[in-house]
Amino acid sequence: MAVIYDYLIIGQGLAGSALAYHLLELNKKILVIDENRENTSSKVAGGLYNPVTGRKMVKTWKADSLFPFMQEFYKNIEKLLETEFLHETPIYRPFISMEEQNEWMGKSATPEYSRFIKKVHQGNLYDFSKDKFGGVELNYSGYLSVSKYLEAYQAYLKEKDSFIEGRFVYDDLKVETDEVSYKDIRSKKIIFCDGLGSQEGSYFSWLPFRPVKGEVIQIDADIELSHILNRGVFVVKKGDHFYEVGSNYDNQNLNWEPTQKAREEILGKMADISDFSYEVTHQKAGIRPATADRRPIIGMHPEHETIGIFNGLGTKGVSLAPFFAHQFVQYLEADKELMPEVNISRYFSLY
Structure with missing residues (x-):
């Protein structure tokens, strides 16, 4: 039967x-x-999770419910499977002006944002980061080794x-x-x-x-990064000298082929927030099932x-x-x- x-x-x-x-x-x-x-x-996917997103950096939809639930969920599965794949890592977003720094100093004191803001920095965090106005360091962020x-x-x-x-x-x-x-x-x-x-x-x-194509670039770099740099693109450490940089959004060319255009766009945005030597080792593309x-x-x-x-x-x-x-x-x-x-x-x- x-x-x-x-x-x-x-x-x-x-x-x-x-x-x-x-x-x-x-x-x-x-x-x-x-x-x-x-x-x-x-x-x-790069596997990032981030409670404050978008160009205007607003708290993501349902963040107060989603992020505590998500952390407990993956930790429970880590125990079940006796392995680790959730990497709680603070996201650091460089400021581009003193006005932005002041705005985030104010946000950090509000009940709506305070639980998600670890610290507001007022000067350079790394010698290779382009953040003379400082930046905001976020809680409830990191990446999943998907x-x-x-x-x-x-x-x-x-x-x-x-x-x-x-x-x-x-x-x-x-x-x-x-x-x-x-x-x-x-x-x-x-x-x-x-x-x-x-x-x-x-x-x-x-x-x-509304499918959206996104590409991620893997690089080899001799830097020490204990945060996820994130403004326009993310830069995240995935291993010794091994970093991933991404991503872009393309709703026109919905194929699985990595492109030179995306590489130039992603690495150009990385250059806006950092300055270090690297070697590109791999590039991959995926199509997200957005609505x-x-x-x-x-x-x-x-x-x-x-x-x-x-x-x-x-x-x-x-x-x-x-x-x-x-x-x-x-x-x-x-x-x-x-x-x-x-x-x-x-x-x-x-x-």
């Missing part, structure tokens, strides 16, 4: 892994299918007989009123966490995805109660995935409401 799963999860990126974790916490029987492509947006995390969690899923490697073929999915079947697999529900795959598949292609309103898309298909989606995390998957995977599971298993800002129902008029 065939095993009937509670949930079939398509895609084991940041979204699929977080969803799998929360479902397993409730002892649900799950199966994750992923083809282990190397150039997925999750694996190419590939290491996903590989370790995949090994855990395999131990639990909850993972199959392979490409999901939409045409092989049969949908019924109370379950779905895929080849010889039966499940009560199927959830698509497959990034751009959802755009190409037959059930969610009507959603307003029209820059909010995740979560919920069940308007016509099929057995088909769901958890997607559209865009550039902030590291911080969004843990919290909203938990909220989705509460919706699925405890009948709790989804936040209107992420609920797929906001797009039902497009179906």
